[in-house]
Amino acid sequence: MAACSVEELLAKAEAQEAETLKSISVQKELDLEFDIGNLLACDKNRIEPRDLREKSKEDFLRALARDNTQLLVNEIWKQPTERVEEAIVAKLPEPTTRLPREKLPPKPRPPTKWEQFAKLKGIKKKKKTNLVWDETAKEWKRRWGYKRAGDDTKEWLIEVPESADPNEDQFAKRVKAKKERVAKNELNRLKNIARSQKVKIPAITLTPKASQSKDELARAESVAKTSTASLGRFQDRLPKENPAKKGKKRKFEPLIGNFSNEKQKQLELLKVMDTKKPKLDITKAVNKQMRQEDREEAAAKHKKAAGKKGRKGGSMGGKPRGKGGKGKKAAGGGGGKRRGKPGKR
Amino acid sequence: MTQLDSVIKPKTKRSKRFLESRAPKLTEDVKSAMIMKGGNTSQTVTQALKDIYSLKKPNAVLYKKKNITRPFEDSTSLEFFSKKTDCSLFLFGSHNKKRPNNFIFGRLFDFHVLDMIELGIEKYVSLSEIKASKCPEGTKPMLVFAGEAFDTDNEHRRLKSLLIDFFRGPTVPAVRLAGLEHILHFTAIDGKIYMRSYRSLLKKSGCRTPRIELEEIGPSFDFVLKRTHLASDDLYKLAHKQPKALKPKKKKNISHDAFGTKFGRVHMQKQDLSKLQTRKMKGLRKRRGEVVTKEQEGQAPKVAKVES
Numbered sequence: 110m111a112a113c114s115v116e117e118l119l120a121k122a123e124a125q126e127a128e129t130l131k132s133i134s135v136q137k138e139l140d141l142e143f144d145i146g147n148l149l150a151c152d153k154n155r156i157e158p159r160d161l162r163e164k165s166k167e168d169f170l171r172a173l174a175r176d177n178t179q180l181l182v183n184e185i186w187k188q189p190t191e192r193v194e195e196a197i198v199a200k201l202p203e204p205t206t207r208l209p210r211e212k213l214p215p216k217p218r219p220p221t222k223w224e225q226f227a228k229l230k231g232i233k234k235k236k237k238t239n240l241v242w243d244e245t246a247k248e249w250k251r252r253w254g255y256k257r258a259g260d261d262t263k264e265w266l267i268e269v270p271e272s273a274d275p276n277e278d279q280f281a282k283r284v285k286a287k288k289e290r291v292a293k294n295e296l297n298r299l300k301n302i303a304r305s306q307k308v309k310i311p312a313i314t315l316t317p318k319a320s321q322s323k324d325e326l327a328r329a330e331s332v333a334k335t336s337t338a339s340l341g342r343f344q345d346r347l348p349k350e351n352p353a354k355k356g357k358k359r360k361f362e363p364l365i366g367n368f369s370n371e372k373q374k375q376l377e378l379l380k381v382m383d384t385k386k387p388k389l390d391i392t393k394a395v396n397k398q399m400r401q402e403d404r405e406e407a408a409a410k411h412k413k414a415a416g417k418k419g420r421k422g423g424s425m426g427g428k429p430r431g432k433g434g435k436g437k438k439a440a441g442g443g444g445g446k447r448r449g450k451p452g453k454r
Numbered sequence: 455m456t457q458l459d460s461v462i463k464p465k466t467k468r469s470k471r472f473l474e475s476r477a478p479k480l481t482e483d484v485k486s487a488m489i490m491k492g493g494n495t496s497q498t499v500t501q502a503l504k505d506i507y508s509l510k511k512p513n514a515v516l517y518k519k520k521n522i523t524r525p526f527e528d529s530t531s532l533e534f535f536s537k538k539t540d541c542s543l544f545l546f547g548s549h550n551k552k553r554p555n556n557f558i559f560g561r562l563f564d565f566h567v568l569d570m571i572e573l574g575i576e577k578y579v580s581l582s583e584i585k586a587s588k589c590p591e592g593t594k595p596m597l598v599f600a601g602e603a604f605d606t607d608n609e610h611r612r613l614k615s616l617l618i619d620f621f622r623g624p625t626v627p628a629v630r631l632a633g634l635e636h637i638l639h640f641t642a643i644d645g646k647i648y649m650r651s652y653r654s655l656l657k658k659s660g661c662r663t664p665r666i667e668l669e670e671i672g673p674s675f676d677f678v679l680k681r682t683h684l685a686s687d688d689l690y691k692l693a694h695k696q697p698k699a700l701k702p703k704k705k706k707n708i709s710h711d712a713f714g715t716k717f718g719r720v721h722m723q724k725q726d727l728s729k730l731q732t733r734k735m736k737g738l739r740k741r742r743g744e745v746v747t748k749e750q751e752g753q754a755p756k757v758a759k760v761e762s
Binding site: 126132133146147148149150151152153154155156158167170171173174175177178179181182183185186190191193196197198199200201204206207208209210211212213214215299302 | 460461477478479480482485542561562563564565568594595596597598599600601602604605614615618619622625626627628629630631632634637639641643644648650652654656659660661662663664665666667668670690693694695696697
């Protein structure tokens with residue numbers, strides 16, 4: 110009898126255990142796709158439209174939801190857990206679903222002018238301490254900022270240096286110097302930003318200054334006038350202002366006009382190309398010669414002053430060669446280059 | 455705005471923190487949503503908007519006033535609002551004769567509209583109508599999507615991505631197991647989408663994993679998919695681009711062979727083989743006057759097997 114009851118008990122216990130084990134298992138045709146990082150589960154199984162009859166719709170949906178949630182929870186419980194202040198916490202992996210971002214990823218800041226230079230030279234930043242020992246106040250103060258260690262604008266006594274004007278206000282001078290430094294820093298910061306965003310800034314001669322000379326003002330004014338859509342042709346003029354100088358307008362022959370003229374021109378061109386004699390541009394040759402003579406005189410003076418001896422410049426001997434000797438179009442010559450033996454190529 | 459950002463430096467720490475929170479970041483925080491009403495709304499729509507706002511709290515703003523705009527035609531007003539409140543998701547509810555009880559779910563990328571999907575509400579049961587104890591605000595919900603349409607149909611796929619974006623909470627590294635209460639279940643059948651919200655009760659089962667019993671709490675919606683305005687493919691791809699810094703760094707010196715054994719290289723310093731610590735053989739020890747040749751043990755220090 111006892112054996113029977115024991116068997117019964119065992120059978121009952123087994124049945125119960127099977128029951129509980131069954132309770133967390135769910136049968137599905139297709140496995141679900143999980144994204145534990147987002148606590149997400151996707152069920153791709155087909156849903157029969159007949160299951161969604163009006164009466165049992167809610168129950169069907171609830172049963173479906175229960176099954177899917179059970180599978181999701183089974184997956185979540187497989188994650189590694191740890192205990193954090195009397196609560197059991199499961200560590201989630203990274204979310205795998207790709208979702209669009211809110212904003213574009215941040216662009217790295219382009220280096221400033223100083224940073225580029227430092228990189229080029231290999232200058233590294235030295236880590237400085239935040240606090241500096243201030244002797245006068247006998248305490249640790251900030252290196253810069255509010256109530257800093259060596260604030261020279263806050264001094265109550267400044268010795269007037271010997272070279273300075275006795276009536277000059279040294280305190281005002283210091284304050285002004287600081288203001289100028291701040292303004293310079295601000296200007297450099299804005300320039301860095303403009304360079305990084307590739308915004309065009311006007312050249313330094315055109316930026317407004319405290320006192321500009323007459324030429325600078327005139328130049329700035331003319332640039333401003335011509336920077337309109339019609340290149341300043343319809344801008345009003347001041348009563349005594351001179352009208353803008355018209356540039357030389359090039360003239361061209363019409364395309365199909367004078368046939369004999371064209372024929373003449375082309376024959377001449379061919380003749381010039383054919384000749385073996387070099388062509389001579391008299392003005393250019395004369396100018397070149399004059400320039401060279403000036404250069405030689407200057408060099409001679411310089412050498413005399415320096416006191417160097419024995420300079421046998423080939424050009425010294427080759428001076429009075431004349432026009433024929435030069436003989437080539439200035440295209441080959443180039444400005445300012447001295448030839449060892451002029452006339453020979 | 456970005457052009458002036460670096461030109462105008464913030465003067466207080468508070469404004470600096472504010473600008474930094476709005477600046478683009480490598481890993482972004484949770485997206486917030488703007489919930490707004492259109493020119494004409496019905497009781498259903500206003501109540502539904504309030505319910506979704508309570509689901510999405512605290513990362514949502516609910517506007518009380520009506521906005522007479524049509525998102526599908528003109529999205530400038532939406533973009534303006536998103537710039538002001540720094541929200542990248544929106545929900546626009548309206549009601550007119552042609553489109554009764556209309557919801558437009560949408561998201562923005564870089565303050566321009568990315569996707570917009572219009573859903574019509576057929577049946578709606580509000581939070582207050584279902585009498586059950588609710589989950590606390592701000593719990594991260596578990597999302598379940600059922601139905602093949604969410605995988606096969608393009609529009610449904612975008613809708614799924616949008617709903618995940620909308621309803622998932624902040625991305626957390628760990629979650630409290632007892633706090634997994636809220637479940638949002640979406641089913642897609644024949645162009646209709648059923649959204650149900652349940653609360654899970656963790657019951658004892660024989661093993662460690664509990665058995666789930668569900669209790670319906672939240673608002674339940676029967677949606678019908680209507681118009682969509684989806685982003686073009688290249689804009690969509692651009693929105694998904696992750697910055698390079700986020701890519702996981704590849705660990706060097708680890709290779710696997712066909713069997714899955716993990717290999718690594720151990721680089722040894724040059725050894726002086728005459729000073730190797732070998733077995734001491736007393737008989738071979740150097741005695742005075744005798745020359746003994748030692749055995750050189752050649753070691754190949756190159757590849758050491760590391761069992762994976």
